[in-house]
Amino acid sequence: MTFLDSLMAGLSLVSNLEVFLALGLGVAIGVIAGAIPGMSATMAVALTLPFTFSMQPVTGILLLLGVYKGGIFGGSIPAILIKTPGTPASSATVMDGYPMAERGEAGRALGMALWASCTADLVSNLSLILFAGWLASFALNFGPPEFFTLILFSLTIIAGVSGESLLRGAFSALLGLLLATVGLDLIYGTNRFTFGDPNMMGGLNFIAVLIGLFAIPEVLAMAWHPTGHLGKTRSLGKNKVTFADYKKSFRSILRGSFIGVFLGSIPGIGAAPAAFLSYSEARRKSPNKANFGKGEVEGVAAAEAGNNGVAGATLIPLLALGVPGDVITAIIIGAFMVHGLQPGPMMFVVNVDLIYGLFIGLIVSSVFLLVIGSAAIRGFKYVADIPRRILIPTVLILSIYGVFAVNNSVFDIGVMLVMGWVGYLMMRMHIPAPPFLIAFILGPLLEDNFRQAMLMSGGSPVILFRGPITWFFWGLTAITLYAILRTGLRGPKPPDSDAVASPAKN
Amino acid sequence: MDNRQLQIRLGLGAIALSLFLILIAIPNWVSVPSNVPHIVLSPVFWPYTLAGLMGLTGLGLVATGMSQTAGGPPLNEQIEDEKQGYLRLAAIAVIMVVAMAIMAKLGMVWTSMLMFMATVLVLKTRYPIAAFICAVAIPLVLYAFFAHVAGLAIPQGDFVRLP
Numbered sequence: 001m002t003f004l005d006s007l008m009a010g011l012s013l014v015s016n017l018e019v020f021l022a023l024g025l026g027v028a029i030g031v032i033a034g035a036i037p038g039m040s041a042t043m044a045v046a047l048t049l050p051f052t053f054s055m056q057p058v059t060g061i062l063l064l065l066g067v068y069k070g071g072i073f074g075g076s077i078p079a080i081l082i083k084t085p086g087t088p089a090s091s092a093t094v095m096d097g098y099p100m101a102e103r104g105e106a107g108r109a110l111g112m113a114l115w116a117s118c119t120a121d122l123v124s125n126l127s128l129i130l131f132a133g134w135l136a137s138f139a140l141n142f143g144p145p146e147f148f149t150l151i152l153f154s155l156t157i158i159a160g161v162s163g164e165s166l167l168r169g170a171f172s173a174l175l176g177l178l179l180a181t182v183g184l185d186l187i188y189g190t191n192r193f194t195f196g197d198p199n200m201m202g203g204l205n206f207i208a209v210l211i212g213l214f215a216i217p218e219v220l221a222m223a224w225h226p227t228g229h230l231g232k233t234r235s236l237g238k239n240k241v242t243f244a245d246y247k248k249s250f251r252s253i254l255r256g257s258f259i260g261v262f263l264g265s266i267p268g269i270g271a272a273p274a275a276f277l278s279y280s281e282a283r284r285k286s287p288n289k290a291n292f293g294k295g296e297v298e299g300v301a302a303a304e305a306g307n308n309g310v311a312g313a314t315l316i317p318l319l320a321l322g323v324p325g326d327v328i329t330a331i332i333i334g335a336f337m338v339h340g341l342q343p344g345p346m347m348f349v350v351n352v353d354l355i356y357g358l359f360i361g362l363i364v365s366s367v368f369l370l371v372i373g374s375a376a377i378r379g380f381k382y383v384a385d386i387p388r389r390i391l392i393p394t395v396l397i398l399s400i401y402g403v404f405a406v407n408n409s410v411f412d413i414g415v416m417l418v419m420g421w422v423g424y425l426m427m428r429m430h431i432p433a434p435p436f437l438i439a440f441i442l443g444p445l446l447e448d449n450f451r452q453a454m455l456m457s458g459g460s461p462v463i464l465f466r467g468p469i470t471w472f473f474w475g476l477t478a479i480t481l482y483a484i485l486r487t488g489l490r491g492p493k494p495p496d497s498d499a500v501a502s503p504a505k506n
Numbered sequence: 507m508d509n510r511q512l513q514i515r516l517g518l519g520a521i522a523l524s525l526f527l528i529l530i531a532i533p534n535w536v537s538v539p540s541n542v543p544h545i546v547l548s549p550v551f552w553p554y555t556l557a558g559l560m561g562l563t564g565l566g567l568v569a570t571g572m573s574q575t576a577g578g579p580p581l582n583e584q585i586e587d588e589k590q591g592y593l594r595l596a597a598i599a600v601i602m603v604v605a606m607a608i609m610a611k612l613g614m615v616w617t618s619m620l621m622f623m624a625t626v627l628v629l630k631t632r633y634p635i636a637a638f639i640c641a642v643a644i645p646l647v648l649y650a651f652f653a654h655v656a657g658l659a660i661p662q663g664d665f666v667r668l669p
Contacts, residue, residue, distance in 0.1 A: 051651070054657065054658075167563060168567070170566075171564075174556055177556050178553070178560070181556070185537075187549075188542070190536075190549050192535070192536045219598065223598045224585065224591045224594065225583070387636070389629040390633060393621075393626050396621065397621065397648065400621075404652075404660070410609055410610070417606070428582060430512060454547055455547065459545075
């Protein structure tokens with residue numbers, strides 16, 4: 001199939017109103033959810049996921065991708081207006097966005113955040129289109145030993161999402177890996193921690209575990225401290241972003257976009273480091289460097305370009321290798337699985353129309369983000385007015401229906417509620433939840449590929465070093481582990497700098 | 507609880523969990539067929555490996571905790587009345603247990619409405635009328651979507667059944 005054939009197949013898949021409505025709705029949901037502090041993009045994607053089950057695969061996945069992209073931008077709105085990043089990725093935006101808002105230039109800061117986000121989003125999507133296919137064709141040569149080493153390397157993602165303590169991240173990941181062993185054994189079909197209950201034989205439902213970990217702890221945290229969220233909002237001001245502002249910041253936006261693309265294509269790094277790196281590079285190169293941190297519009301542009309540049313690029317390892325680049329793409333894998341699709345190199349052979357349909361949808365999502373983001377900036381006042389003590393019970397009910405919808409199973413609702421308490425306990429004990437989820441997803445793949453490799457070799461571990469690809473991933477894993485051990489085992493890091501108010505939990 | 511205490515407690519918890527898995531859980535609750543040719547292919551190999559790593563992580567947590575100085579700032583935000591906080595958490599736990607227990611009898615929609623209202627009562631909203639409207643409307647809208655658009659069989663219960 002030529003590129004043009006693939007493109008036409010993709011176009012025929014997405015050229016209907018339902019797809020574009022879903023995409024637009026997704027962006028709107030994402031922007032609104034990202035704009036509500038405490039209602040992170042991760043939670044929004046998790047709660048939207050069950051609504052996609054009855055949709056066509058391309059429609060449902062584009063809806064989720066819309067939520068993802070909208071959520072990353074939406075996080076900048078409270079970051080600028082109330083110094084509370086809606087997502088961790090927006091933490092860098094606070095540094096110049098909030099001082100601008102204090103000067104009465106919130107509208108200008110938000111406008112620049114939107115333009116920078118859309119530009120970076122477009123760059124990121126184009127990179128995805130260029131690189132994912134190439135990487136997938138390379139990955140077609142992978143067998144179980146290669147996949148085992150790849151997934152082992154991917155587990156080093158955990159270092160990037162462990163937060164303040166790497167060892168606590170490792171503890172969380174091991175809990176996730178252990179929970180993933182529940183169910184029938186992959187080779188012999190014998191019971192593992194099922195206690196004879198048929199509901200447990202297929203393993204614990206992924207959606208129930210993830211919604212339990214990410215949504216329910218917010219309900220419990222609200223019960224613990226119902227007035228902890230009360231804060232103040234501010235008006236947008238009269239200043240708007242101008243083309244001159246955009247032109248002045250364009251180099252920083254482009255640089256930030258490429259930083260985001262590069263870091264986003266490596267599993268586990270995520271949007272927050274990209275935003276900070278882009279911000280620091282912009283400050284280093286800018287003639288107005290003295291103004292950074294005091295309300296420089298270029299600082300807002302760089303931070304937003306960095307974090308939005310990641311959004312499309314995290315889909316490169318997801319689509320090409322079947323490895324999630326961050327927590328949100330880990331959830332999006334769930335959508336693929338529910339529709340009977342397995343992201344990875346074979347998808348570029350078997351479902352090429354879907355891949356190109358997604359590419360087209362992603363390009364269109366940048367335009368939707370521009371339109372819906374502009375409206376959201378004006379409408380944020382109303383979004384912020386939703387009382388949290390009504391919003392949180394709504395999240396609880398949405399979670400119940402969403403989890404039930406996966407398998408028509410009340411048992412799954414019970415799993416979700418129990419995992420909610422586990423997630424809350426982890427939150428109180430400062431054990432990060434993302435490593436748990438990533439390990440829960442990658443655990444069965446890791447074990448499955450390991451045991452398949454062992455079956456192939458008759459139990460000899462030499463097969464895990466059989467060629468340049470396995471050596472390449474062993475090398476990457478060793479280098480990453482060395483870097484982690486050198487910097488990460490010194491216990492919890494000191495609290496973040498004063499510039500950033502406590503970010504919303506991811 | 508400061509960072510040091512938390513790190514040590516987590517470490518001890520991880521070691522205890524590791525020992526529990528190795529000594530009790532895996533031998534009792536993982537079935538092993540008799541014809542496994544290699545230990546690496548056994549269904550218990552992976553759980554034992556993870557349990558061992560859990561023990562090592564626990565030791566690491568204890569060691570890093572011991573190396574820190576005691577008396578740092580408390581990790582979690584303090585609230586005015588902790589006792590009330592625990593009572594509210596207990597109330598939410600009761601709501602969840604009761605909801606699970608009555609869902610089969612009452613159906614998901616009515617249970618969700620009651621659950622919403624009970625949660626709102628625990629959280630003491632300042633907008634009771636809006637909360638009541640949401641408590642009724644949201645489960646109905648979700649029912650309409652999942653039952654009539656997605657075609658799911660939402661549990662209806664033994665009493666009032668929805669179309």
